[in-house]
Amino acid sequence: MHPVFQSSRRDFTFGPWKLSAARTHIMKSAQAERLADELHMPSLPEMMFGDNILRIQHDRGFGIEFNATDALKCVNNCQGMIKVACAEEWQESRSETEHTKEVVKPYDWTYTTDYKGTLLGDTARLKRVMPSSFFVLLRFFLRVDGVLIRMNDTRLHHEADKAYMLREYTSRESKISSLKHVPPSLFTEPNEISQYLPVKETICEKLEFPEKLEPKAEASLETMCVKSK
Template sequence: MMSHGFKSSKKDFTFGPWTVTASKNHIMKSKDIERLGEELNMPSLPEMLFGDNVLRIQHLDGYGIEFNAIDALKRVNNMEDYVKVAWAQEWLESRADSDVSKEVVRPFDWTYTTDYRGTLIGESLQIKVTKTTERINMEKLKAREHIMFFEEILLFEDELHDHGVSMISVKIRVMPTSFFLLLRFFLRVDGVLIRINDTRLYYENGSDHMLREFTTRESRMSELKNLPVALYTDPNEIAQYLTLKLTECEKLELPVSQPQTDLPETIH
């Protein structure tokens, strides 16, 4: 699946007090995957796992947010098989001709569904997350603004034993006045369902906060059967047809930097 000419790459882009770092690395080696599986208490991990891929947005003062595969996997349910529980009939029918349903493995969510929304970073200063009713102004984002930096990074992908796809990727675009990021988890279990978990992150220059919106959209395949099959494989196209199940909006409040003042040395 990987091209032989693959080279690891690391790009940094600085705008104002912020730096975006986009690191793309090789697929994780199987011995590292095994060790991680034990750590996360999961019987198997995605076949294409980019454990060293990361997209990070960091302020000069050290705080920020990053997106990486391992933290995304930590949000996967390692105790129960979501699809088998929620969609038992479709699940069994879709697997009638395969051995998967006969395998007795410890139950875990083999679809790798994750509600990961990013990892806050920072030592002394950290972003504070609060609930909000404020929404990202999507109309504003449609305005044609010069894109100074764009990057897309895949965190993991799995073909679910040829029964569909589960993948999560993150992309960012930086404009002169703002940046916008989309972290998307896309799941298609053939014959059963399609689900998209999106995390959108928006920041306007000079603002004291970022806005983060998390949505879950999901529909059974039976509800989508009037659509052209080609749409099933295209997250951008199918998203608008899926039922919105959840929206959560948060304000990521930026810490106020303490100005460095030269204090007179204390005399002991």
């Protein structure tokens, strides 16, 4: 017998902050279809955990959260992107397959997203919570066999005595043809393969807390540095 999946929720308290992490079931097909219609996409990822969430919220209401629905809103649902061109390359390499013509869709079928979290005006994976700080890593990892590997990381860090959070977004990508010197066994290991993927974009931001801590205040963004290649 297969073990029964159990939904879980964990809450952490960090001074005035509450960190909540919820892990739930895969979204039901009817819900997925409704969401796909709302996002104007032909379909959603096969395994969509729509109710999974990581929320970091101050007791005055502001904060940041990470959820799959908002991440999908950052996916390009138009045709003609370079990401779709990769799908065409993938299709050509498998032209003998019966159903290859069904692969290319009028949207980014890789679901690549540069989602960096949703700011709360009343963010993955929780790596650590310590008395002095917390650190969050949100990772998008894509491997298209024979074509490319792409990894978008968002790191969020806050120290207890600071009135801001630091958020760093890094996008890495490489064609498989450029990774001939790398053991293929590393292609499925994000932590190992990352050192071989060239950095395409880096964005560092300072998320400042509102000066007046009112329930409906919104966090502001101050860009500290932006590097693009």
